Amino acid sequence: MLSATPRTTLGRSKERGSTDRADLYDVLDSGLICHLGVVVDGCPMVVPTGYGRLGDTLYLHGSTGARSLRAADGGEVCVTVTHLDGVVLARSIFHHSVNYRSAIVYGRARLVTDPDEQMAGLRALSERLAPGQWDYVRRPNRKELAATAVLALSLEEASVKTRRGGPSEEEEDYALPVWAGVLPLVTAWGAPEPDPMLPEGIDPPVHILHRE
Amino acid sequence: MLSATPRTTLGRSKERGSTDRADLYDVLDSGLICHLGVVVDGCPMVVPTGYGRLGDTLYLHGSTGARSLRAADGGEVCVTVTHLDGVVLARSIFHHSVNYRSAIVYGRARLVTDPDEQMAGLRALSERLAPGQWDYVRRPNRKELAATAVLALSLEEASVKTRRGGPSEEEEDYALPVWAGVLPLVTAWGAPEPDPMLPEGIDPPVHILHRE
Numbered sequence: 430m431l432s433a434t435p436r437t438t439l440g441r442s443k444e445r446g447s448t449d450r451a452d453l454y455d456v457l458d459s460g461l462i463c464h465l466g467v468v469v470d471g472c473p474m475v476v477p478t479g480y481g482r483l484g485d486t487l488y489l490h491g492s493t494g495a496r497s498l499r500a501a502d503g504g505e506v507c508v509t510v511t512h513l514d515g516v517v518l519a520r521s522i523f524h525h526s527v528n529y530r531s532a533i534v535y536g537r538a539r540l541v542t543d544p545d546e547q548m549a550g551l552r553a554l555s556e557r558l559a560p561g562q563w564d565y566v567r568r569p570n571r572k573e574l575a576a577t578a579v580l581a582l583s584l585e586e587a588s589v590k591t592r593r594g595g596p597s598e599e600e601e602d603y604a605l606p607v608w609a610g611v612l613p614l615v616t617a618w619g620a621p622e623p624d625p626m627l628p629e630g631i632d633p634p635v636h637i638l639h640r641e
Numbered sequence: 642m643l644s645a646t647p648r649t650t651l652g653r654s655k656e657r658g659s660t661d662r663a664d665l666y667d668v669l670d671s672g673l674i675c676h677l678g679v680v681v682d683g684c685p686m687v688v689p690t691g692y693g694r695l696g697d698t699l700y701l702h703g704s705t706g707a708r709s710l711r712a713a714d715g716g717e718v719c720v721t722v723t724h725l726d727g728v729v730l731a732r733s734i735f736h737h738s739v740n741y742r743s744a745i746v747y748g749r750a751r752l753v754t755d756p757d758e759q760m761a762g763l764r765a766l767s768e769r770l771a772p773g774q775w776d777y778v779r780r781p782n783r784k785e786l787a788a789t790a791v792l793a794l795s796l797e798e799a800s801v802k803t804r805r806g807g808p809s810e811e812e813e814d815y816a817l818p819v820w821a822g823v824l825p826l827v828t829a830w831g832a833p834e835p836d837p838m839l840p841e842g843i844d845p846p847v848h849i850l851h852r853e
Contacts, residue, residue: 436681461826462725462739464676466685469648473678473685477723477743511689513674515831518849521779522767523789527674531689555734559824566819567733577735595836603838607778608845612771612852613831614673619727623822624807626815633820637730640824 436535437588447589456510456532456589457482461558465489466507467500474500480508481553485584487534488541488550493578501538501580508534508582515613519596520605526592528611534587541579550579561636648747649800659801668722668744668801669694673770677701678719679712686712692720693765697796699746700753700762705790713750713792720746720794727825731808732817738804740823746799753791762791773848 431437431448447453463480466473476497481488487508491498510532517526541547548569555563569577596609618640621633632638643649643660659665675692678685688709693700699720703710722744729738753759760781767775781789808821830852833845844850 436684436686461728462723462741464678464687464689464721464723466676466678466687466719468680468683468685471680472648472717472747473680473687473719474648474747475676475678475685475687475719475721475745477676477721477725477741479739505684507678507685507687509676509687509689511674511676513689515834516673516771518771518774518833519778521781521785522763522775523779523781523785525767525771525774525778527691527770529674529689533687535684535686551734555737558739559728559730559737562730562737563734566731566737567814567817569733569735573733573735595834595838598838602779605779606843608833608835608843608849609839610833610835610845612833612849614828615831616826616828619825619827621730621820621822621824622727622807623820626807626810627821631818631820633822637820637824 431587431589434586437586445590445592447591452589453532453584453587456512456530457487460510460512463508463510465497465501466509467497467504469496469500479554479558481550481557483549483553487582487584488553489538489580489582490551490554490577493576498578498580502540504538506536506538506582513614515611517596517611518609520598520602520607520609524596524598526596528592530591532587532589534582534584536582536586538580538582541581547574547579550581551577561634565634565636643799643801646798649798657802657804659803664801665744665796665799668724668742669699672722672724675720675722677709677713678721679709679716681708681712691766691770693762693769695761695765699794699796700765701750701792701794702763702766702789705788710790710792714752715749718748718750718794725826727823729808729823730821732810732814732819732821736808736810738808740804742803744799744801746794746796748794748798750792750794753793759786759791762793763789773846777846
């Protein structure tokens, strides 16, 4: 179950909320990037960045010099992951909507200092963005680890919101001679584009070629 | 030209920055949703939401009761639009990256009170999410307008960041027997799914059927 704190309790459209922890994992485990919110000098700052999940901990990373990471270290953050599944076309402008799945995680981020946890966090990040690569390419060396800040965020305070299905309409609008429904948005992997520096004879492995 | 304020001046990867206003418009005009960051009780809150652009003003909207909109009204906000174009697969974990185009807009949001600007803002929002629908379906009536808060945000303070192309590698890693390149991410519209309540004989119009 997900916790119910004031900020994770939906104020509106409660029917779109989920309190099931499995739904949270589903949204997080099918995303590639999140939007990380921090407060800098009293103002919000939202940056797109990678993430990974291990159990009930979310890992973020970045250069030790990045402004957003410095603000996130020890401070309150908000991490949002959104999947846009389609545009809901209604018979009135007012009832237009989108189908989506989103997760919002609140908490205080902690800089990971334990080397084993740093490596595990980076592995989780890497496997989220590019599954199979951790065991295929060169892993981080000491110098690279020193340049990479890894932050941990507990999934204790989180909310999940989902919208599916066709439009909700005003009763009288059903008589309008207007098409209504959903225009789905489909995301897929294209064909791998080899690096021009690649020597001949090295083909993309199965985990890249047939990525789901 | 885009302004150069401390928070829109890139601290890192300066070569990924753009100061061209046309690039800002490009990123904004090809997105469907943004991530709106606000500060609530000193903590960041990031929510996905629709937006529209008219000249150098960005419009956001929501229920007059929505928490994020109430926090945004008159307060500092950050609006981020991100397009993920692919995953950059390098010969080392460290140099894995993503190809993307993103825009970050900072400023103080203003609640739109002029009815003409409210309608123009809603039209911009609607045409961004579902082009062609404004002239096709029923427009907002007085009651719906009263329930909809429209916020305006100047595009005065904004930054654009883009990454394209293959991996950058450590010189010695080019000798590794590892495939490297880009796995493109492709987003497309699926076939329109009609509302079950739709009577027979109403087909989707061209602007829905052949949406780009």
